[in-house]
Amino acid sequence: MEGNVSQSPAIDEIVALGTVDVVIPTYQPDEKLEQLLVRLHKQTVKPRHIYIINTEENFFRSEEAKKYEDITITHISKYEFDHGGTRNQGASMSDADFILFITQDAVPKNKHLVEKLLGAFQDEQVAAAYARQLGDAKKDYMEHYTRVFNYPPESRKKTIEDLNELGIKTFFCSNVCAMYRRSLFEDAGGFACHAIFNEDMMMAAELVQGGYAIYYAADAKVTHWHSYTGLQQLKRNFDVAVSQQQAGELFTKVKSEKEGIRLVVRTCGHMLKHGKFYLIPKVIWISGFKFIGFQLGKRYRKLPKSWIRKLSLNPDFWTSYWDRQMAAL
Numbered sequence: 385m386e387g388n389v390s391q392s393p394a395i396d397e398i399v400a401l402g403t404v405d406v407v408i409p410t411y412q413p414d415e416k417l418e419q420l421l422v423r424l425h426k427q428t429v430k431p432r433h434i435y436i437i438n439t440e441e442n443f444f445r446s447e448e449a450k451k452y453e454d455i456t457i458t459h460i461s462k463y464e465f466d467h468g469g470t471r472n473q474g475a476s477m478s479d480a481d482f483i484l485f486i487t488q489d490a491v492p493k494n495k496h497l498v499e500k501l502l503g504a505f506q507d508e509q510v511a512a513a514y515a516r517q518l519g520d521a522k523k524d525y526m527e528h529y530t531r532v533f534n535y536p537p538e539s540r541k542k543t544i545e546d547l548n549e550l551g552i553k554t555f556f557c558s559n560v561c562a563m564y565r566r567s568l569f570e571d572a573g574g575f576a577c578h579a580i581f582n583e584d585m586m587m588a589a590e591l592v593q594g595g596y597a598i599y600y601a602a603d604a605k606v607t608h609w610h611s612y613t614g615l616q617q618l619k620r621n622f623d624v625a626v627s628q629q630q631a632g633e634l635f636t637k638v639k640s641e642k643e644g645i646r647l648v649v650r651t652c653g654h655m656l657k658h659g660k661f662y663l664i665p666k667v668i669w670i671s672g673f674k675f676i677g678f679q680l681g682k683r684y685r686k687l688p689k690s691w692i693r694k695l696s697l698n699p700d701f702w703t704s705y706w707d708r709q710m711a712a713l
Contacts, residue, residue, distance in 0.1 A: 398503045399429055402481025404563070406431045407474030410446075410488045411439040411465070418448040423492040425452065429499040431484065435474040439465045462700055468575030468583035471559065475566075475574060484563045485584075486606070493518060493605035500604035501563040510541065511568040511596035512588060515561035519609035526663055526670070527609050529654055533647055539602040544592050552635070552643060557588035557598050561606045568596060578708065580701045582627035589635070617670055618677035619697035625681025626696070644674065 406424060410417060424431060434455045438444045441459040449455050456477065460470065475483050482502060497515065504513035516535040519528035534556075547554045562584060572590045575583040588598045612620060628635035648671045655663045677695070684692055689706070693699045 395428060395499065397506070398499055401502055401505055403432045404429070404482045404484055404498060404502060405478035405480035406434040406484045406486060407471055407478070408434065408436045408486055408488055409439070409465075409470050409474070410436055410444065411462075412443040413438075413446055413488045416491055417446055417488045419491045420486070420488065421446075421448045421452070421455070423495070424498075426495050427492070427498045428495050429502055431498060432480055433478065435477050437470050437474045439470075463704060465700070466577055466579070466704075467581060468579045468586075469577040471583065472574040472577065475569065478566075481566055482563055483566055483569065484561070485559045486561045487559070487608070490515075490517070490561045490606040490608040493607055497561070497604050497606065498563075500601050501561075504599040504601050505563075505565060507541070507597070507599070509543070509595075509597045510565070510599045511591040511594075512557055512562055512564045513599040513601045513604070514557045514559075514563075514584075515604040515606050516600075516602045517558070517560060517608045518605055520607070524609065524611045525660060526651070526655075526666060527611055529651055530647065531609055533650060535600075535602070537602050540600045542592065542598045542600070544595070555585045555589040555592060555598070556600075557584045559584040560608050561604070568594075576631070578705065579630070580627050580696070580698055580705075581623040582631065585635075586627075586631050589631075612670075614670055614673035616697065618673040618680075619695060621674045621677030622681040622684070622695045623697050625678045626684050629682060629684065644671070644678070647671075 408417075408420070421434070424434065432454070434452070436449060436455060436457045438457060438459050439462055444457070444459065449457060458473070458477075460473075464470075471485055482505065484498065484501065501513045501515060504510050516537075517531050518535070519531040521528040542550065542554050544554070564587075568591060569587070572587060572594070576586045579586065592598060648667065651667050652664050655661055655667065680687070680695055687695070689702070693702050696702060
């Protein structure tokens with residue numbers, strides 16, 4: 385990271401923690417990637433290098449990425465993409481003390497994103513820190529509130545001692561924007577490869593079980609949200625459940641359904657309180673799709689392959705997944 389004589393002592397202390405590199409997986413990036421790159425270069429604590437791992441070179445049109453000498457672009461095929469493995473590939477190119485993983489559509493809210501995430505590591509128990517995600521109340525009020533529910537304005541440090549209180553949220557960490565202490569990331573073996581989803585929560589669970597902490601840095605903010613249809617939510621939750629089943633005993637022991645019910649109840653109450661009762665049918669409708677998708681995903685092993693591909697938000701994942709199964713026979 386670049387020093388600056390005008391930096392405050394607080395910034396100097398954070399910079400002294402070590403170097404930061406950024407890894408961004410991309411696929412058909414749009415103008416949000418351009419905004420992300422511009423804002424990363426304006427941070428109070430500047431990343432040393434940015435590694436873009438792009439899926440399908442033909443779809444990469446970013447002129448902004450080509451402007452900077454501190455950006456390395458690597459192209460892979462769609463068949464090679466893997467939620468965990470692709471991020472590991474980017475991490476392997478770096479020797480920084482801290483690695484920030486961020487998605488192409490997560491735009492830093494201000495110039496303090498890297499500073500606030502890195503500052504969490506002043507606590508030596510913290511192995512990973514993730515940012516607050518903000519929606520757009522004008523474009524999708526329901527999704528805006530979901531972001532408020534999942535990413536509240538208060539920061540929190542989470543350890544294994546919080547499991548009884550927080551349940552599965554103890555392991556919640558989002559690679560939409562999350563920074564990891566490199567040494568512990570490597571000790572854990574990197575992200576789980578061949579994971580359809582949730583590689584971030586699998587890593588967080590590993591770290592928490594190892595006695596480390598995950599830190600939610602509410603002052604580190606990115607704009608990031610999706611307006612999924614009911615069918616898209618079904619497919620997304622199908623993949624979430626599949627990832628938990630494939631992750632093994634830990635996630636199957638800690639139930640996710642309770643958190644989903646709490647979200648529905650809180651969302652409906654919020655809509656009533658703020659005079660948006662007309663959105664309640666949509667909340668229930670979307671929540672129903674989520675529930676069905678999750679229940680199907682929990683039972684994916686009993687479903688025909690043709691169903692699985694149609695139910696998944698990531699159908700290409702299954703091609704490589706079944707190829708690996710055949711190769712193992």
